[in-house]
Amino acid sequence: MSPAKVPAERTVTLKDVAEHAGVSPMTVSRALNKPETVSDALRARIEAAVDALGYVQNLVAGALASAGSNVIPVIVPSLSNTVFVEIVAGIQEVAQAAGFQLMLGNTEYDLEREYTAVSTFLGWSPPGMIIAGMRHLDRTRNLLKRWGKPVVETMEFGAQPIDMNVGLSHFKAGEAMTRHLVERGYRQIVFVGCRIDADYRAAQRYKGMDRVLARHGLARRDPISYTEASNPERGGAALMEILGIKPKVDAIFFANDDLAVGAILRAQREGIAIPKRIAVAGFNGLPFASLVTPALTTIMSPRHEIGRIAAQQLIERISGRTPARRRVDVSFELQVREST
Amino acid sequence: MSPAKVPAERTVTLKDVAEHAGVSPMTVSRALNKPETVSDALRARIEAAVDALGYVQNLVAGALASAGSNVIPVIVPSLSNTVFVEIVAGIQEVAQAAGFQLMLGNTEYDLEREYTAVSTFLGWSPPGMIIAGMRHLDRTRNLLKRWGKPVVETMEFGAQPIDMNVGLSHFKAGEAMTRHLVERGYRQIVFVGCRIDADYRAAQRYKGMDRVLARHGLARRDPISYTEASNPERGGAALMEILGIKPKVDAIFFANDDLAVGAILRAQREGIAIPKRIAVAGFNGLPFASLVTPALTTIMSPRHEIGRIAAQQLIERISGRTPARRRVDVSFELQVREST
């Protein structure tokens, strides 16, 4: 099996196109980048030359000459969590439509790797950057501040962003869900998550919950945190463990819907009555949440919208405009369903 | 609220570092890129200068000078489908570890946009490219062939790849599931998907099914294709429609697990006995598939592994080595569970 390859040819450059069209390279550059500054006839001739030679613009050279590229780095802590992927998808949608390319960095929740990613990406002379979360190494924050170009921190809404911030208040989300549970009459509520130390947004939701419980003079428990990554099976197992070890607990607030849906599916199989025996609540608003029986009470987080707004804000600033708000608190929605 | 920005400083270049360290720029370049070619003392002095000045290597200039970057473009048809995201995650894992960056292109299943993405990405002088699927415009295929650098087509295993190919045979997957259904005694089987015209991999699974049905002399039906994108709710609705309109159908082979799990959740709610009244099978192997009741019979596709192998093959070739196989047929696994 011989490789299905045509031998690599000499790179076709702007100069080649210019010669072919009988103009200067500068004119070709203009015809390509600012078509309106060139006469129609000339533009047609140049386009013909481009097609004839199969010219592909060297973006690297362009970026160097103009000291800037149209590549936007996006840094996320994980690609196995749908939540981040949906934010990336939202960013993609807006960025690609505006002619920007996305470079993808995955930190695996490691702040050192985040620093490395940021500083590498800076080497691509991007016009701005989008980064998930507001918890970074001081070095990272300083590097980005000194850099001085637009930066959007996404996911959570918080104080003192590096530059811009688009997200939701996880503390408030925790409060909102807990208020609902308390109103419904649940008194022994426990928070269950995975790797809550690293998933500090889940920890914020827990704090919101704790605040509400304290206000109502209800029993306050430490969160239960498992060491594996969130997955539905873990949610089901957690439910069974809690029923066994802490029979008084009457409601579980799971850190996310993966866990909560897993708990409901397990309950179904085991014949455990939800919410009668124990109530279950989640966070995120996964598609399956509304379809399981009982349907899951959860909080819808607008991931896609966060991504879109983040990209819009960034592009506004890249284009030299000033967005109305530097910090955007996107709202969430409590979906009360059957599981509570 | 004044922007939390420090004024942008003059860019620190290699030359600045060289002056600070008292050597030539060339030596700094070597110390940074090939540390082993420089004495320890010198390297330490240069690293100190880098830190002192906060130097960030300009990758754009490097890429232009060396006529190549370490950016690998990855082109997928969608980010809303988990399947592609998992492939991207697999690629990320291997590529990032080997020092490559990923550029992300989303075609939204539009082959024209795919062409645009490919030709734009070529302008970044990448050392190779990974692209989902084997169905492209002739222009796209020709462009990539003429380009002459390593290209991996992923997702499906097929004939005549542009260069390399890593994926699974969807035809065989369709055959395997159908053989199972026939063995189990189902005789009136229907294939249900969404946008099967665009989702040609689903169409290949259908063809595999059709072949097996024909061999067994069983009833062959056209696939049922909905115009919306795949989602669990659609799966549930499809189940109900088929029960109403085609009561003889005794098994549904869904194009993917999103639809199939949706069907099972709906059946649960409606009190429809699966597999007794009607059997349900899926494709992909989503986490929820094994947790619903009844657990879903499906085919596990190794998305993450496809991504990893694709990246490995590409990097092998970028590094000048020749992978053992140019085409890799990754295996899939039939998971027989309760729903059939």
Place this chain on the structure above:
DNA sequence: CTGAAAGCGCTTACAG
């Protein structure tokens, strides 16, 4: 082991 020269393929800024 270290350095001076040339050049990668564009765009900016200045002329005409």
Place this chain on the structure above:
DNA sequence: CTGAAAGCGCTTACAG
């Protein structure tokens, strides 16, 4: 509306 010159910040290839 079009072009000649200079330069973006590196690396390659050649010397010493």
